Amino acid sequence: MIPFLDLKSAYNELKDEFDSAVAKVMESGYFILGPNVEAFEREYAAYLGVKHCIGMSNGLDALHIALVALGVGPGDEVIVPANTYIATWLAVTYTGATPVPVEPVENTYNLDPARIEAAITPRTKVILPVHLYGQPADMDPILEVAKRHNLQVLEDAAQAQGAKYKGRRVGGIGDIAAWSFYPGKNLGAFGDAGAITTNSDELADKVRVLRNYGSRVKYVNEVVGFNTRLDEMQAAVLRIKLSKLDEWNERRRKIAALYLENLQDSDLILPAVPEWAEPVWHLFVIRHPRRDELQKYLAEAGVGTLIHYPIPPHLQEAYASLNLKEGAFPVTEDIHREVLSLPMGPHLSLEDAGVVVEALKKNSPVKI
């Protein structure tokens, strides 16, 4: 059996380091906003080449607080990808603003810059591209549209720790970025965790106050804030994992290269990598018209797969009030009907990735 993702091996590879770091936190008696959070914030900012990093409770809270810091509120509109995980939309809804979906580029799955302008209204405040599946969104034309219309840009970088756009790491390209360190992400904690990064002193300051009850000085509250802090235990784990991020992303790259090379002469649609992109392969997503049959076949062959994602946000019951019917976003809807994520991760061996390829070549619904 080849699992879709093997999280236990990540712990086993560095077990002694994790055990000792977590024990030290417990012995220190310092659990909230202590030395590990500070150190992680410094180290992650340095890794990304961005001025500020603020540790957050999770990715959804990071998106939400980033929008609050940008001044988004009731009556505003935020441009979001039609093709994304629902968290991107939920964060907008929490502020009282409305998510306005825009279709992706068919072969990169990411927000199509050419379609943004048509969705802009006088209420639009922010464009929120997602670096989906670990592939950077095409940021330059997005920043250009934003500049022309005086809009701010929030990057949802939850799936793209380490990915590069034109040689620069994502997360410091727009005005502000939100990160998730959910366990399955390329940089993942042993629980919920997240961060916000920005090059703006002003935004960083706002976020620091907002995440801690609206307070800079204990028991003095400047604004109606939140409790969305990263905790010491997760920060200690993330520091260890960060030191391995490049190496682990490199292992993902090798697996992606193996899949791409061995599956190119087939009727599968494989992920396209534009020349300006250095993806980190959070997911390796293939497309096939007989997706459901293919997933069933692979399960019987002992290969674990997942669908990212089976239902687009605009067709979720949660968003029935937006009145966006089936057919409203055909590119996105086709993607959701046909995508399948193959096993991928730093602890998947190349041998096992080869077994996945062999299973696809045997009697699968795929023609190779």
Ligand SMILES: *Cc1c(COP(=O)(O)O)cnc(C)c1O
């Ligand atoms: C994981 C994820 C989030 C949410 O992160 P959590 O830490 O689970 O709250 C947001 N956006 C995208 C694109 C994600 O993949």
